Amino acid sequence: MLCILKNPRWISQLFVILLFSVPVFPECILKNDFEDTASLKMWGLSKSNVSITPEAAHRGKNGLRLYADTNEAFIQRSVRWPLEEKSVAGGLYIQFSIRLNNRSEQRTPFQSGYCSILEMIMKPPAAGYYCNPALIAAYDDSGRVQLKLLIRSSIEDIPLQILSQHLAFNTWCTVCIFLRIRDGILTDSLFIDGTLAGAKSRALVHTLGFYHNISFGFTHKNNAPFLSCDMDDICIGNKRAGSADTHVEPFSPAQYEYVFPAAPAFTVHGRDNTTSVRVRIDSALRLVRDSVFMPGQTLRFGKDFSPGGMYSYMVKIPGDSLWSEQRTFMISPKRTDSIEENSIGATMAFSSERVTNHYFYGDTVIIEISGIASDSTTYVDLNVQFARHPLLRSDRFGTAKRSMNHIFSLSSGSSVYYSGLEATKEWKLVPPNGQSREYPNDFIVIDQYAFNTRTGKARFAFRLPGYLEQGLWIVNGYIVNDTKGKIYALPTLFFVLQKKRGLLYAAVLCAIIAALGALLIRQRVMRRPLMEKIPEQWKKIAETIEQYLFDHYAEQDLDRYKIAEQAYMSERRLYSIYQAVNGLSPIQHLHNIRLQKAMELLKSTSKSVNEIAYAVGIDGFNNFHRVFKKATGITPGEYRKEHRP
Structure with missing residues (x-):
């Protein structure tokens, strides 16, 4: 060792070895x-x-x-x-x-x-x-x-x-x-x-x-x-750039956390030289809370958040232009029995591979847990529950129910236990993959399960079969340490299970079209005597706007403000005039024009549904699918099948 230190050439080579031996993961x-x-x-x-x-x-x-x-x-x-x-x-x-x-x-x-x-x-x-x-x-x-x-x-x-x-x-x-x-x-x-x-x-x-x-x-x-x-x-x-000296990250609430108290605690991790942190809370893109507090401390607002409300928040150093990544949380609309607050720094989150908490039937949800104590007597009780189901956290989540309440116990190795669907709440070992297609193997993806007490991490995956209720679901969990006799609550998460697309029939479409036709005739008959009293200037304004709608319906940013600008009047004034002349508002007429054009393209072209949505000015496939189905009773694909030769 002394020989190396006395030789400058060895010192320089040792420095190079150390420098290039450090793994670098450039952001x-x-x-x-x-x-x-x-x-x-x-x-x-x-x-x-x-x-x-x-x-x-x-x-x-x-x-x-x-x-x-x-x-x-x-x-x-x-x-x-x-x-x-x-x-x-x-x-x-x-x-x-x-x-x-x-x-x-x-x-x-x-x-x-x-x-x-x-x-x-x-x-x-x-x-x-x-x-x-x-x-x-x-x-x-x-x-x-x-x-x-x-x-x-x-x-x-x-x-x-x-x-x-x-x-x-x-x-x-x-x-x-x-x-x-x-x-x-x-x-x-x-x-x-x-x-x-x-x-x-x-x-x-x-x-x-x-x-x-x-x-x-x-x-x-x-x-x-x-x-x-x-x-x-x-x-x-692959990460947002920021100042290394002023970097802060939100810790709680967690991303997509389902918060039970109406006054959640906000905590932030910052560097040693960070003296204060600003937090901004929004709801529907509107600022509802804004405050400054110290990193490592807990911030609670004096005014409660609305039960059932969904919020997002970001944090940053005051005076810096860069905010942290946005996190979303939801306030539970109901109270529940509580257990000991999480005091060991354990976390539970959806897999980082997933960028949204909206799922469809057949999708796989992956839950990742970290911060589990390295003790063979430690296990995790996990619950996947429909939000309307009564929640009993202190009673190991109540009785399992196939459509809305699933209860599991995770331990080291490959062992997963589940609470039976019977009222006796008997705990059973989940069979290995391939031995059964019945519950719980149709729900748990046992091949993706992992529980490592050395690293303190666990991974649990489950499918979303068709027998589950549609709507808001929550994932509860707590860590149990039998040696210490302690129970620690994990952050509760929420996700949305999208409505399953059902089969619709041509008879439904015919009935809806007939009803719309009758309603239109009724509107025209009732409006006819009033047309004589409408000023000619109003009729000219309505004709101008109507032509503008036909010429610009494909513009996705076309809204009531832009339409009103064409008539050089307020939206309310234009709405009154257009409604008096045509019996519907400019936005309603624009909506009808877009649907009419979409039907024409579905019947006469081979364009994809997504392309047609954008061609008629409707933003996104899901939005187009929802609007079209609400108006006609069937999906765009079903409409095309019925009307194409």
């Missing part, structure tokens, strides 16, 4: 802070009308400035990131700081103009290159500038739009885009200064294997809304 795949001109060399293509200048710095000495008064100004890089690669498969966060430098002249309302900011280039094997997603800065109808994230399912597709709030010129903001492709579904989210602007998904027409290129700057523009644009601190990785 940032691509990073650039534009501190010098050499930083542009990492980009495969850089136009001359970009510059590295101190005037464009957000942090550090320099930043990137792009000038909008020329044809093109952008930087681009070929990345070829495989979608199946571990660092990419869970999704990418594209984050950067941006400042738009104002024009000298004032823009007028309804003046058009846009300019690309970011483009992710995709190249399906059966199609050419196209941008998906693309971020642009554009004027709105008021003449102000906002960011729009455009999402497509194919090259020819009309894109979905996620809109930001209006941007202030000459002011820095942080933009973060989440991008993931899984099972042919593209999911995008847009954050501005840490606040979610929106999130949407689209089914891709073509199969993709790579993200090919990424570009920042003005590859496409028309009447750009600003003179120049400054960019800095580009970071692309």
Whole structure:
């Protein structure tokens, strides 16, 4: 050892060995802070009308400035990131700081103009290159500038739009885009200064294997809304970037936790030098609570949350622009008998592979538990229960019932016990996989079960068979230590089991159409005497709006405000006039036009249901499916089968 220390060459080699022996798991795949001109060399293509200048710095000495008064100004890089690669498969966060430098002249309302900011280039094997997603800065109808994230399912597709709030010129903001492709579904989210602007998904027409290129700057523009644009601190990785010195993470409530007290406790983990944390709680995108407290301490609000209400919350360091990941929790509408609060730091959560807590029949739910004491006498009692079922936590969750209450006991090794469906509550060992197709083997996925007392982790998976009730379900659990005689409650989770699609018949459709026809005739007969009293000016306004609806029904952002702008009057005033003339509101008429066009496309084209939904201006397959079925009584697919030759 002394020989090594006396020899400098050995010391340097030992340092290299130690350095490269440490496993590195990079969270940032691509990073650039534009501190010098050499930083542009990492980009495969850089136009001359970009510059590295101190005037464009957000942090550090320099930043990137792009000038909008020329044809093109952008930087681009070929990345070829495989979608199946571990660092990419869970999704990418594209984050950067941006400042738009104002024009000298004032823009007028309804003046058009846009300019690309970011483009992710995709190249399906059966199609050419196209941008998906693309971020642009554009004027709105008021003449102000906002960011729009455009999402497509194919090259020819009309894109979905996620809109930001209006941007202030000459002011820095942080933009973060989440991008993931899984099972042919593209999911995008847009954050501005840490606040979610929106999130949407689209089914891709073509199969993709790579993200090919990424570009920042003005590859496409028309009447750009600003003179120049400054960019800095580009970071692309599988986690949201933040300041290492001010990083905080929420601890409780857990993601998708079903909270029993009406005044839940909020706790946050922070670094040693973190002095305070701000928490923001929203309900239906509306702020309901906002406070500052110390990391490691417990925050309870004096005013209770609404029983049965669903909330989301984020935390951050006061003064920082970056919020944590958003977490969702729900307040139980009923009280229950309580057991000892969790005091050992154990957690229970849905598998991180799942990005939502909405499931369909036949899906598999995976529960992961951590923080179990390394003791052979420790086990976990777990309960999967329909929310309307009476909950008895202190009585090992009551009596098992096939449709709404399932009770299990998990222990080390491969042993899982279940409470029988009989009133005697007899505990039985779950048979190995393949020995039985009856309960509980039709519910438990025993092959995916794991319980390791050494690591303190357990994994439990169960299916959602058709005999379960539809609606809200909760997952309860507690850790039992027989040696210490202690019981510790785990966070209760909730998930939604989607309604099963049933079989519908043509007779139902005919009855609904007949009823709608009779109602329409009745409305016209009752309205006819009133038409003589309606002013001609009202009729002209209604005709103008009606034509506008037929011309613009495919626009997904068409709403009552936009419609009212065409008549230069308030929404309430236009509603009264249009209702008096046509017997229904403009939104109701728009809804009918979209359904009519959708029926025509289902009968006359081979387009997919998803493509037809977007072609008629309805956002998303699930929304279209719900709206169509509510209006006609059958699904779009069933309608097509009945009306196609």
